[in-house]
Amino acid sequence: MSESNVEDRSQATMEKIVSLCKRRGFVFQSSEIYGGQAGAWDYGPMGVELKNRIQRFWWKEMTQLHDDIVGLDAAILMHPRTWEASGHVENFTDPLVDCKKCKQRFRADQIDPAKLAKKECPECGGELTDTRKFNLMFKTNIGPVDDGSGLLYLRPETAQGIYVNYKNIVQSKRMKIPFGIAQVGKAFRNEIVIKNFIFRTCEFEQMEMQYFVKPGEDEKFFNYWREQRWAYYAKLGVRMDKLRWHQHGPDELAHYAKDAYDIEYEFPMGFKELEGVHNRTNYDLSRHQQFSGKDLQYIDQESGNERYIPFIIETSAGLTRQLLMVLCDAYEDQKVGDKGNEDDWRTVLHFHPIVAPVTVAVLPLMKKDGLAELAQDIRRELKDEFATDYDQGGAIGRRYRRQDEVGTPFCVTVDYQTKEDGTVTVRFRDSMEQIRVKREELEATLKKAIKEYKRG
Ligand code: ATP
Secondary structure (H helix, E strand, O other): HHHHHHHHOOOOOOHHHHHHHHHHHOOOOOHHOOOOOOEEEOOOOHHHHHHHHHHHHHHHHHOOOOOOEOOOOOOEOOOOOHHHHHHHHOOOEEEEEEEOOOOOOOHHHOOOOHHHOOOOHHHHHOOOOOOOEEEEOOOHHHHHHHOOEEEEEEEEHHHHHHHHHHHHHHHHOOOOOOOOEEEEEEEOOOOOOOOOOOOOEEEEEEEEEEEEEEEOOOHHHHHHHHHHHHHHHOOOOOOHHHEEEEOOOOOOOOOOOOEEEEEEEEEEEEEEEEEEEEEEHHHHHOOOOOOOOOOEEEEEEEHHOHHHHHHHHEEEEHHHHHHHHHHHHHHEEEEEOOOOOOOEEEEEEOOOOOOOOOOOEEEOOOOOOOOOHHHHHHHHHHHHOOEEEOOOOOOOHHHHHHHHHOOOOEEEEEEEHHHHOOEEEEEOOOOOOEEEEHHHHHHHHHHHHHHHHOOO
């Protein structure tokens, strides 16, 4: 096999990711036994661990490591006036066209403008309908009567829950500007085009942080948050050459935004938005002040009780989209064969140990001769500190491969020597290197390896 073929075969494709996710319990199609529900996905045993870890990593980064940021968990159902104030009722629309021939539906802004002008379907060449505006918010109804009087929306973003609580948080936590509010939660959008697995779905999770600053200081903090968010991905252990900035041009910039950048990742289908860092000016709080009639000005005691509506710098990331990015970034089909066994490959997920669903798997070389009991005893010792797995089925090489495929960074193997001298083998996922350590030093060895981890 030539070098370039090796390169091709080792790459992540969306098909490989989808198949691995199902096979190993990361992500399943929603309601699969009924034929599946478009736009929704279920996170299996591995997926929910990965998602929770990414969320915890983000939460720690934003709150624990930033003294001036506090958390919030607002309700999904909000007063419908919220969405009038935010502009979503009026403006949260996508331009939509349908093909009269093949019946496919497209976002007009994602079609080649020349084809759109000729009303030509990009798939079958049939005739397209006129462009219609389509609001992406899901509607629902509260109360027993469904006559429109109980109209509610499923929130299309988590940010508005932060804005409407800003005064509560300033008062209850005595926050001083500049400060931020972080939140993770579900959001819903009736997306027209749902493809690429969990990249764009109707139900997803966001991790958003809104940073409140004094007008005039917004550009300084906008740059600060761009740097911070870039540095986050390096800490997450992602290949940084797969990331790039995209600045919104005048045609993309929301009318209220002063400046906006997206961090894009090179997914198998090309560079796509991962997260946005936006300077939203004082638009959001001004609108909520206007629509609610409540005074949302901040009284700045540091500047002689000056009153103003804060500017907001937003960092808005999709949790489920980040999970897809972490999977794509970690995936490798690696040629491990050597002489006489050239075509031996393994699938390995190079997760950073901090997000890996299982941190350490304990494997007895044999079930017999007390090795299984000894291995289970060692697992018990590790449980409190690490997410562990135990596997005693099949040849040891196959068990390593199974752990590689779900991205377990460390395997601990218990063999006959363990019985004699109390040492175990630690096997490292990326390098496949093996070292022997004393049982008493195992925990410290693993902790050090996690702290010093660099993708191999
Ligand atoms: P797009 O233009 O791709 O529709 P957007 O710019 O409207 O996305 P934002 O409103 O800025 O997206 O949302 C912030 C983040 O939330 C995005 O960067 C993305 O990570 C995530 N996100 C948005 N919509 C979806 C979706 N339908 N499915 C999964 N994640 C999403």
